[in-house]
Amino acid sequence: MEGDSVTLHTNITELRSKDVIVWRFGSQGSLIARINREANTVLINADVLDGRFRDRLQMNDQTGDLTITNITTNHTGDYQLTISSNQKTSYKFNVTVYARLPIPVISRISPQNSSSSESSNCSLLCSVLNVRDVSLSWYKGNSLLSIISVSDLNISSIFLHLECLDDSYNCVVNNSISNQTQHLNTDLCQTCLDCFCCCYGPVAVIRLVLSVLVGVAAIAVVVYDIRTRGDEQKKRSQTSDNHQ
DSSP states (O other), rough: OOOEEEOOOOSSSSOOOEEEEEEEHHHHHHHHEEEEETTTTEEEETTTHTTTTTTEEEEEEETOOOEEESGGGOOOOOOEEEEESSEEEEEEEEEEEOOOOOOOOOEOOOOTOOHHHHSSSEEEEEEEEEOOOOOOOEEEETTEEEEEOOSSSEEEEEEESSSBOTTTTTEEEEEESSSHHHHHHHEEEEETTOOOIIIIIHHHHHHHHHHHHHHHHHHHHHHHHHHHHHHHHHHHHHHHHHOO
16 A cells, blocks of 8 residues: 555575675666675665655665565556576566555435436435546445446546435445445435335335235135135035935
8 A cells, every 4th residue: 555665575584795686676677776795885776767766765784675665656566686696586576556545425416307206316426536446336235236447547436326225325445455435324315214205105006006906806716716615515405405
């Protein structure tokens, strides 16, 4: 994360008398630090690459470990380590620095020229500014509702449409090492407890009518079955009496 300190290790316990440690950065292999134990010299080339490493580099003169303090996204890239003594050994470190994530902002979208039934619905937008390589998601509890990936540095938003809401919705921005969550404030829209008539009234009425019709039909079938069985029993009784 930006602001952290990162140490790249040589895995050397103690440098030997003829060891030379060289650290380079970027695709051009710009020299940023070097130790020559035989010449007893230590070089920190902090002004290279427009001074992005100025006052940020520290090198352990016993091990050759390189520390970058107060790191920023400008320090993302490849670091090359060369250890020379009797033979030369090279290593590469890939460092990715993530900006600290902002807390998402949730706002309501008011549709223009909307009818009263449409205005009772809730259209929400969750946004983050100046982020890259993140995912932006809507959750209801622990259930993922929608997600988008953001690769470029820009304003990123994700949309959510609800008929009404409860207090279990969250918008989350995350990268591979951290996340930020914004809890949805129910003041933005009508809650599910308060908007039964305006949000679910028509649907509820239809469901109620269907339930009643199904119930009436079921009762009619039962009554018909009872009457049919009763008539059959009467016919059997009359037939039995006639035979007697």
